[in-house]
Amino acid sequence: MNTDMIQQLGAYIATNVLKQPNRVLSPDQPLITSGMVDSFSLVDLALFVEDTYHVHLDDSELNSDTFDTLAQLAALIEARAA
Amino acid sequence: MPTFTETLQRSYIECPEKVALTVLLHGREDQPITYRELIRGAAAWERTLKREGVQPGEVVILILQHSLDLIYAYWGTILHGAIPSIMPFLTEKLLPERYRSDLASLVSITRPEAVITYREFAPEVHTALGSGSSVRRVIVSDEVEPVGEVDFAAFGGLQRKPEDIVLLQHSSGTTGLQKGVALSHQAVFNQLQNYSNTLHLAPDDVIVSWLPLYHDMGLIAGFLMPILLRVPLVILSPFEWVRAPVRLLQAVTKYRGTLSWLPNFAYNFCAKKIRDHDLVGVNLSSWRAVSNCSEPMRYESHVLFLQRFAPYGLKASALCTCYAMAENVFAVTQGGIDAPVELDDIDREAMQVERVARPAQPGRPALTMVSAGPPLPNVQVKVMDEHGNPLPDRVIGELALHSDCMLTGYYHRDDATRKAIKDGWYYTGDYGYKVGEQVYVAGRKKDMIIVGGKNVYPMDLEELAMEVKGVHPGRVVAFGIFNEDAGTEDVVIVAEVETQDQAELNRISDEIRAVVTRGSAIALRHVHLVGPKWLIKTSSGKTARGANKEKYMKEVGLA
Numbered sequence: 128m129n130t131d132m133i134q135q136l137g138a139y140i141a142t143n144v145l146k147q148p149n150r151v152l153s154p155d156q157p158l159i160t161s162g163m164v165d166s167f168s169l170v171d172l173a174l175f176v177e178d179t180y181h182v183h184l185d186d187s188e189l190n191s192d193t194f195d196t197l198a199q200l201a202a203l204i205e206a207r208a209a
Numbered sequence: 210m211p212t213f214t215e216t217l218q219r220s221y222i223e224c225p226e227k228v229a230l231t232v233l234l235h236g237r238e239d240q241p242i243t244y245r246e247l248i249r250g251a252a253a254w255e256r257t258l259k260r261e262g263v264q265p266g267e268v269v270i271l272i273l274q275h276s277l278d279l280i281y282a283y284w285g286t287i288l289h290g291a292i293p294s295i296m297p298f299l300t301e302k303l304l305p306e307r308y309r310s311d312l313a314s315l316v317s318i319t320r321p322e323a324v325i326t327y328r329e330f331a332p333e334v335h336t337a338l339g340s341g342s343s344v345r346r347v348i349v350s351d352e353v354e355p356v357g358e359v360d361f362a363a364f365g366g367l368q369r370k371p372e373d374i375v376l377l378q379h380s381s382g383t384t385g386l387q388k389g390v391a392l393s394h395q396a397v398f399n400q401l402q403n404y405s406n407t408l409h410l411a412p413d414d415v416i417v418s419w420l421p422l423y424h425d426m427g428l429i430a431g432f433l434m435p436i437l438l439r440v441p442l443v444i445l446s447p448f449e450w451v452r453a454p455v456r457l458l459q460a461v462t463k464y465r466g467t468l469s470w471l472p473n474f475a476y477n478f479c480a481k482k483i484r485d486h487d488l489v490g491v492n493l494s495s496w497r498a499v500s501n502c503s504e505p506m507r508y509e510s511h512v513l514f515l516q517r518f519a520p521y522g523l524k525a526s527a528l529c530t531c532y533a534m535a536e537n538v539f540a541v542t543q544g545g546i547d548a549p550v551e552l553d554d555i556d557r558e559a560m561q562v563e564r565v566a567r568p569a570q571p572g573r574p575a576l577t578m579v580s581a582g583p584p585l586p587n588v589q590v591k592v593m594d595e596h597g598n599p600l601p602d603r604v605i606g607e608l609a610l611h612s613d614c615m616l617t618g619y620y621h622r623d624d625a626t627r628k629a630i631k632d633g634w635y636y637t638g639d640y641g642y643k644v645g646e647q648v649y650v651a652g653r654k655k656d657m658i659i660v661g662g663k664n665v666y667p668m669d670l671e672e673l674a675m676e677v678k679g680v681h682p683g684r685v686v687a688f689g690i691f692n693e694d695a696g697t698e699d700v701v702i703v704a705e706v707e708t709q710d711q712a713e714l715n716r717i718s719d720e721i722r723a724v725v726t727r728g729s730a731i732a733l734r735h736v737h738l739v740g741p742k743w744l745i746k747t748s749s750g751k752t753a754r755g756a757n758k759e760k761y762m763k764e765v766g767l768a
């Protein structure tokens with residue numbers, strides 16, 4: 128598991144989505160089904176992923192079936208980047 | 210004055226092969242639907258309602274995804290002479306129990322005779338209805354009659370009179386679902402005639418819309434108007450647009466779209482979230498009117514949108530504005546068609562403190578207001594003080610309107626109708642001012658938040674948040690704060706809690722987010738937890754939302 132990436136993604140969400148920069152999100156915490164990250168923020172998150180890791184997430188993938196936690200998102204990014 | 214069914218009948222006879230609408234869904238071929246196909250598909254639903262014993266004049270609730278099923282079932286209900294109302298479909302975020310209680314509250318007031326939904330969703334509907342409900346039939350979409358011959362003479366819709374109610378429109382949330390705006394054929398046609406003249410709508414126009422059909426902007430401007438008036442319509446799914454806003458621009462390019470309606474946030478969203486590489490081949494030069502409508506319009510959003518898309522052919526003259534509400538069918542005013550949208554630089558402090566829109570003075574903080582344009586020819590707009598007396602130009606008061614396209618009433622809600630309509634004038638609950646014929650909207654009297662074009666009643670959100678363990682019942686307030694970056698309001702909840710333990714505070718804050726999102730499909734931007742006795746209450750014990758909003762803004766450094 129890529130802990131650096133998880134931490135980086137978590138910091139992005141805490142700061143930009145939740146507006147709680149000091150929050151630490153756990154890798155297995157549901158983000159989409161819990162209502163923390165809504166569809167508008169998902170588009171931002173996809174742009175952040177594209178800029179930071181050079182991995183493209185298709186718009187049809189921006190839902191909880193594709194990923195719901197930081198760990199799942201990091202795994203997806205790693206698989207794409209490989 | 211025609212009715213909906215007579216109008217469709219004429220299109221069926223006069224232009225059966227004309228494409229009425231083109232449906233764009235991701236991963237599928239674009240699907241053009243002619244008037245013949247539309248009416249044949251709708252007629253199958255008309256026969257289905259007849260088979261099920263639904264009578265003309267009865268209400269049918271449609272709970273379907275944004276799809277061909279929804280389009281055919283809607284028009285089929287019209288052809289049958291029954292009254293359709295679209296309820297938003299359950300999304301994955303929304304908690305089924307909450308959805309059921311929303312549906313139950315809609316049904317308890319509206320008392321529909323039938324619900325149309327999917328087979329897999331029917332048990333959900335039955336559970337929500339419980340026993341003793343008005344609903345006699347839950348009709349599932351795969352039991353629709355086969356498409357066959359069309360016999361207009363058999364349609365109950367032909368017996369409807371212009372003054373009969375043709376449709377209901379509900380806004381969202383528990384409060385909104387209990388107030389169905391009832392509109393007559395006549396009101397809708399009066400609106401369409403005046404609005405299409407104002408827009409100079411012509412057969413060579415192409416309307417492109419991604420808007421949801423359960424909202425007046427999507428239903429009237431992006432669905433009924435083009436189909437009834439034979440203006441080609443290209444329709445996208447709102448759920449697909451929000452994940453890929455470029456699809457709207459691609460559709461305008463491909464179909465040479467001329468008119469669209471967008472809520473203010475969409476200007477920011479499109480300008481900021483679309484990448485250059487997605488814009489290759491996009492050409493917006495055909496767009497002649499993009500109307501900013503359904504949430505407070507911002508000059509900054511227009512500038513942002515124009516700067517971003519002018520290199521792709523967007524004309525400055527295409528930027529239009531519109532002030533609209535379901536209670537007037539749709540448009541009250543329209544700006545930007547015959548002349549550029551007017552701007553009014555006013556003194557910020559005079560507006561906030563004196564409630565006067567005084568022209569800006571050099572060296573003092575100013576605010577650029579965007580005119581919503583003049584009223585449609587059949588609409589009068591007045592600015593009223595709190596006693597119902599008209600106010601002079603540039604004084605801010607409540608906007609009231611009178612027209613020949615007003616609602617018949619809130620369905621089965623005489624109390625709400627009486628409260629809103631006084632002496633033939635509908636009191637909008639919006640604040641604004643006039644300069645000559647130009648109408649400027651400046652805030653809201655009613656406690657409503659508009660987020661992403663969607664109306665949200667704060668009490669619905671507060672009740673949800675009070676369910677969270679550790680939150681003081683009755684000690685929660687919800688309000689909206691304008692977010693410059695997003696071009697819309699952020700929803701904030703302030704809740705009183707006893708605990709000071711950080712882990713417990715995190716739990717409460719997460720649970721409030723979860724329960725509100727899953728209960729209302731609204732994502733909270735800030736959850737602000739405070740100690741006991743933080744909230745300001747009125748003398749009667751009600752939560753003073755405005756005062757609490759100010760206190761919050763000071764506390765977090767926004768004011």
